[in-house]
Amino acid sequence: MKVKRIVANIDTRDIAAAKRFYHDVLGLDILMDHGWIATYGSAVSMNIQISFATQGGSDTPTPDLSIEVDDVNVALDRMTTAGFVAEYGPIDEPWGVRRFYVRDPFGKLINVLAHQ
Numbered sequence: 096m097k098v099k100r101i102v103a104n105i106d107t108r109d110i111a112a113a114k115r116f117y118h119d120v121l122g123l124d125i126l127m128d129h130g131w132i133a134t135y136g137s138a139v140s141m142n143i144q145i146s147f148a149t150q151g152g153s154d155t156p157t158p159d160l161s162i163e164v165d166d167v168n169v170a171l172d173r174m175t176t177a178g179f180v181a182e183y184g185p186i187d188e189p190w191g192v193r194r195f196y197v198r199d200p201f202g203k204l205i206n207v208l209a210h211q
């Protein structure tokens with residue numbers, strides 16, 4: 096048996112808020128939308144990973160999701176423009192990533208990062 100996919104499921108009553116944050120701001124593709132569930136991701140191949148942590152690194156809270164982008168500064172600008180406030184960073188971490196934390200519309204702590 097091989098694991099083919101891992102999907103994070105976030106309970107919400109506001110699917111439109113998910114579209115605004117994950118599609119409109121972060122630019123993820125809408126892979127599926129049945130009205131009661133919408134799945135965002137990339138139409139191109141994406142690594143599948145699941146992490147377990149005691150903290151988020153640098154003594155920060157463990158984020159609910161980590162989203163790797165190609166340019167953290169552009170992601171932060173888009174978040175700020177959309178009214179989302181960074182709770183941590185942006186910062187260059189000693190393990191070679193630049194990142195910031197932001198809360199999505201559902202209160203989930205999102206680690207937005209890029210490898211340097």
